[in-house]
Amino acid sequence: MRNLVTVVVLLVVGSMWTFFALPWLLETVFLNSFASPGLQVQQFLDEVTGKLFVVFWCCNVSVVLLWVVRTMQRRAASAARVAAMRTRWWTAASLLLAAGLLLSAVMVLFRFPQLSPGGIILLLALLLVNEALLFWLPTVFASRGSYRLVVPGAQLFPKVLMGGS
Amino acid sequence: MKLFAVGVGGSGAKCLEAAIHLHTMGLLDQEESPPTELGVLFVEPDRQSALLQRAQTALVRTQSLHKALGGVTQHFCPGGELKDYGVWNPVESVAGQGSLTMAQIYTKHTLQHRSPALGGLMDCLFTQEEQKLDLREGFRGRPPIGSALMSAIALDDSIHAKTWGRFLGDVRQAAKGGEEVCIHMFGSVFGGTGASGVPTVGQLLRNWLKNEGIQRAQLNASLLLPYFNFKDHGTKDTGLHAEASNFQLNTGAALQYLSQEDNQDFDRVYLLGSDAKVAYGFSIGGASQANGAHLVELLAALGLRDSLGKTRQAAEAAYTLSRHNQSSVNWSDLPDSAITRRAMSRGARLAVVWRNNISLDLEAANGQSLKRFCVGAPWATRFYPAGSSEEASTLGSRKDKDARLAADQWSETLLTWLKQLCSSTGGALEQKLLNPAKLQVQQMHLESLADLVRDRDDGQVPKRETDVEYLKIKLDRRTSGGNPKGTAGLLDTLWELCDQP
Known part of the structure; x- marks a missing residue:
């Protein structure tokens, strides 16, 4: 139960980031970073915040829910069996990142070739931040007891905050 | 509290095996007292006995566990030393590694020459086959043979220094140091070694306690009455062997001896048996006698637990233990069931x-x-x-x-x-x-x-x-x-x- 509450809370926080904080940051703080000759910045931002990050949010949330269901269903009587989940986590994370890159290429980079190299790097960095907030953090805190150290970096957090059974 | 357990014969060894496990599980400890120390001594003429070897394996492995825990644990085996006094072989202690027969013990050849009447009496008491039986393989379900051999032995003789010497030395030291001491004997009264050894060694121990002036030590016994049968039986080639048909006879004789009014060797006696008898494969002894552990042996070991903290004077009563349901045995049938x-x-x-x-x-x-x-x-x-x-x-x-x-x-x-x-x-x-x-x-x-x-x-x-x-x-x-x-x-x-x- 504690896992589910943690997932919901973290996904709500992630959603607020995706749907409110990120668009606001892009339109205020990062607006000039994307500006380049010939680029329709407003059209570009609408595409990024309205489509790219929304689709990426869907991918992350789906994979997180899949992860939670999988770790809740899977009996973890053996340490080796639990440890094998780390490979799956890396696979999921890599696929998500690949999906993010592909989506960025198809939805933004091909459509807005005027985007400066600095803008591309910033976009990719924001994708990574999104993946960290929407996938890594929820899987760290929502992986129940036996799986609490499966997610890389989980040992950095105090045990008391983690892994309800 | 110091417990000294003596297992006589194969069933006695199995009871010690049970006692060792109960000790590890904390069932021999008393509330609000330091962990109980348990010392075990096996009495067995048959060195090859599979039952003895199994009990010794349990002992050695439990001791290794204690050593591995290193005395640092607070809940599991927190102290409570488990001491091994070895195997006392009454036959070897008399004959060394060589063969030994009744005829040799009582120098029958000399006896017949010096006192033909006594030689004749021996022929009346023991058959020729019994007199020539090699005792290194146990007493083959013949208590009189074991009694005759063991009653001739002084436990504190220096030739038993490695077994009884250490055992009695520790009893003496504990008793004289003001510690509570309980000696508990285990053995069957329907076979050969236990039926002869428990009353005989019990009497030797009681005499030793009297001679040493040790008043506080308890001497108790868990005696096993018939609880198994043999699936089949020996043949002519088997030679002398234990027969299930003799179990009742042996039991009757042993109980008659123990119930004599002047027999006060034991402070408490626990008699345990079963009407539902398990069938073990026939064996004359040695490595082939691999009978599985039995509930009755657990009950016998729980007798050791029952006697903890009780004074000698409190033993003026007889209690019975039975199961609630004729067709099954469950936890509530065990003493102190919870x-x-x-x-x-x-x-x-x-x-x-x-x-x-x-x-x-x-x-x-x-x-x-x-x-x-x-x-x-x-x-x-x-x-x-x-x-x-x-x-x-x-x-x-x-x-x-x-x-x-x-x-x-x-x-x-x-x-x-x-x-x-x-x-x-x-x-x-x-x-x-x-x-x-x-x-x-x-x-x-x-x-x-x-x-x-x-x-x-x-x-x-x-x-x-x-x-x-x-x-x-x-x-x-x-x-x-x-x-x-x-x-x-x-x-x-x-x-x-x-x-x-």
């Missing part, structure tokens, strides 16, 4: 979880980096804190490996004993203590402890409480505090967690 059930279930859980899960994890991780292992076993961070040295950051240091092996061997021994105990009740008697199928040693990770303990309403226990995974999560949640680390700490905490009142 405590006994709790401790034995706890022991069974620990052994099963350790051998069929935790140990398998540790074995698979042998030599692996601790950091890597902890990914799949977060509980390990609590017991194996990472160190700066290569050894400390790798699982499988010599000390931990030895402790794991000791715990493995002890668990296997306990599981084998419990499985036999819960499988061989005899006849149509149904056993409702532990589930033998769950006591199997296996190489697959055990996932659940459900159905391990019988005779309880499983609906009362939430399902996850019986999941091994949940047990591991609880291990992980334990705060480090001042608790011991390493394999000893792991076993200690598991012992705590396996307790389900």
